[in-house]
Structures are given as structure tokens and as C-alpha cells.
Amino acid sequence: MIPKKSEMFNHWGLSQETVFLNHGSFGATPVSVMEEQGRIRRLMERDPVHFIEKLSNEMWQDSVWELSRFLNADPEGMLFVANATTGVNTILRSLDLSEGDEIIVPDHAYQACRNAIDFVTNRSGARTVVVRIPFRIDDDSDIIDPIMSAINEKTVLAMIDTVSSPTGIRMPFEKLVEMIQERGVDVLVDAAHGPGIVPLDVDKLNASYITGNCHKWICTPKGSAFLHIREDKRSGVKPLVIGHGHSSELAPNEKFRLEFDWTGTRDPSPWLCIPHAIKHVGSMVHGGWTEIMERNRQMAIFGRDLICEALDTTPPTPDFMISSMSSVEFPSNEDIKSIPLDGDPIHNQLYDDYRIQVPVISWPNHNSKYIRISAQLYNSKEEYKYLSDSLISILGL
Numbered sequence: 001m002i003p004k005k006s007e008m009f010n011h012w013g014l015s016q017e018t019v020f021l022n023h024g025s026f027g028a029t030p031v032s033v034m035e036e037q038g039r040i041r042r043l044m045e046r047d048p049v050h051f052i053e054k055l056s057n058e059m060w061q062d063s064v065w066e067l068s069r070f071l072n073a074d075p076e077g078m079l080f081v082a083n084a085t086t087g088v089n090t091i092l093r094s095l096d097l098s099e100g101d102e103i104i105v106p107d108h109a110y111q112a113c114r115n116a117i118d119f120v121t122n123r124s125g126a127r128t129v130v131v132r133i134p135f136r137i138d139d140d141s142d143i144i145d146p147i148m149s150a151i152n153e154k155t156v157l158a159m160i161d162t163v164s165s166p167t168g169i170r171m172p173f174e175k176l177v178e179m180i181q182e183r184g185v186d187v188l189v190d191a192a193h194g195p196g197i198v199p200l201d202v203d204k205l206n207a208s209y210i211t212g213n214c215h216k217w218i219c220t221p222k223g224s225a226f227l228h229i230r231e232d233k234r235s236g237v238k239p240l241v242i243g244h245g246h247s248s249e250l251a252p253n254e255k256f257r258l259e260f261d262w263t264g265t266r267d268p269s270p271w272l273c274i275p276h277a278i279k280h281v282g283s284m285v286h287g288g289w290t291e292i293m294e295r296n297r298q299m300a301i302f303g304r305d306l307i308c309e310a311l312d313t314t315p316p317t318p319d320f321m322i323s324s325m326s327s328v329e330f331p332s333n334e335d336i337k338s339i340p341l342d343g344d345p346i347h348n349q350l351y352d353d354y355r356i357q358v359p360v361i362s363w364p365n366h367n368s369k370y371i372r373i374s375a376q377l378y379n380s381k382e383e384y385k386y387l388s389d390s391l392i393s394i395l396g397l
Helices: 031-046 048-071 084-094 111-124 141-149 173-182 231-236 252-261 274-282 288-310 345-354 381-395
Strands: 078-081 102-106 127-131 155-161 186-191 209-213 225-229 325-330 360-363 368-374
Touching (some): 031 048, 048 274, 084 111, 084 186, 084 209, 084 225, 102 111, 102 141, 141 173, 155 173, 225 231, 231 252, 274 288, 288 381
Antiparallel strands (some): 078 225, 325 368, 360 368
């Protein structure tokens, strides 16, 4: 029997028949935000030319300003991209790498972004330096020390997550950015899990580059993310799609904006919904986004502890390294390979037999499987208890 839903569940359009514990993969858009996107799309289709050439410009700038205010970022360096992977690729493809240069990446990094690093290093004769970090961690130093030890005179860039995708660990990214850049190495922050899941102060962080998704924890429509480039790095970065702006004779800051903002015809509505999503979701809870992030963190810890109890294991990280996601090692004696195209068998059984949507992640980097839960306002404690009981039933524990 499907467990009781959160009192906030009806703000979203999720199925009543599914226990949705996987907000981390693609997010989930509230009904009000979907309605706002529909309104924008209808406005666009009344006169697409007028909308794209006139109306959308002001709305676009409003989105840039509102997201910049939310993240305390310089709006002049705030750009929109479809997803964080695109942001990562944009920076990597703009680097002028030489043979022998090194890019550092922890082995908890999202595989698509790791692939992008391998692509540019292989093409240029540079080298990808994968830093081994354990999954079971007692302190920040377990992450910081190996990364800092990997830096040398050949290091030109380090890519650091805010929250690691497969392992759900809140990385000490603030300390790492400061320490790495003090060594004269640029940092690309992969904040795919950033806005709305951890406090982000882009100005204070002062990373060379930071990219993050809005469609995950801010709950905008799919395909809305940002890339922020620090002022001293902007002249060296080009969009992946070269368009009209490349030949424009404008002041550098205006040309930078035109090159990224207009790369051809696309539906701008996901980005134009950012102001509405920030305001709408932030108003659901007294205390706003600070309280939302803390509620979700506490719910993730609650769910993690239940899973640990069911799997007869202990929490793999301290509570302060949990945000709104948490992973636990899944018992397995097999040699771990990439996730099968038709999905992990346990993941499929949880969904097919129990209607639980939760990822079971095969991670060859650690020769381990992880079950990763997410927590969003629409989730209830009963749902994590249901997952725990379902795991016990499936595994015969």
C-alpha cells in the first residue's frame, strides 16, 4: 500500500501512485511553475517574432538579475545554459591546453563531466588526474588532503562538486576553492546539485567558473541551468555554439552577453520561469529557502538512517556532509560494472513491485553500488519507512 504523502505533495504534479525519492536526478516541477511556463509559451506563440525580439529580452534580464540576487552573483557574468554538463563543456572546450597540462577531478565526479575532461585532455596531450577519495569519510580532511596533494606546477584546473551526484556527499567546496586558487590553479565548480540544496554565495566563493542546474532543487522546468564566469576569465570563454555574436562589433561586455544569450532559436521558457520558481517554492515554508534546505537535510538524514538500519550498516559520512541527498552502500558480491541499459535489477524491482522511484547506482570507480535517496518538501517520513521495509523484503533481511 502506497504510504501517506507530505502535506505539500499537491503543490507538485507527481503521481499519487509513485513513491518519488529521486528528486536528485531530474528534479520535479511544481504545478504553479508549469502553469507559468504555459503562460510564457502561449505569449510567445501569439507572435513569436515580437516575443523573441522584444518581449523576451526584458524577461531574460529579469531572470538573470533574480538568479544573481538569489546566488549573490555578479549578473554581468551570469549566463544561461541548458544544464550543468553544458556549462562544464563550455569551460573545458574554451581552455587552451598544452601537452603535459593536468586537470584534477575527484573520482566522485559525475561521469558525463569526467568524460568531458578526458575528451579535452586526450585531444590536447594534457592529462586527467583522477583523485581517489574514499566513500566512507570521517572528516573534511579525507577529501581535502588527497586533492591538495595532487596539485603541482602542471595543474591548470580542478573540477570540484558542491554535492557529488553518485555518492551524495556535500563536498567542502568552499574550503577547496579557496585553497586551490591560492595555489594559482583555476577551479570549475560543478554545482549541478547547488542552487536550493546548499547555500551558495558566488561572490564570496570567487571561483573562476561555476555552473549549476536550476531545474533540480529550485524546481524550474527541465533544461534551465546557469554558468557564471568570473570577470577576469570572461574574455577567454566562448559558447559551444558560435552564432551571430561572434562577428559583432560591440564593447567586450556587450559582445560577451550577445554571444551567449543568442545562439539560435530555442524555447526560452525554462529560464524565464526562474524568478517565479524562486519566489513560489521559497514561499512554501516559513523561513524561506534557508528553512527548506534544512528541512530537506533533516529528512535525508532520517531516510539514510532507516536504510542503514535495514541494510545492517552505519552512516558512511558525518551528518554535516549531508544536504538533501544521501547514498548508502548496497550489498553486492558482484564485480561492479556500469548500470545496464535496462536499469539495475533492484531499482527495477523497487519500481515494478513497490512503485518506489529511487536510484541504485553502480559505480565502477569504487567497485560499489549505492542506493541514493533525495528529500524534497513533497516527501514524507512514511515514504522512507516504506522503502526500508521494501528493501528488507526484497533482500530477505
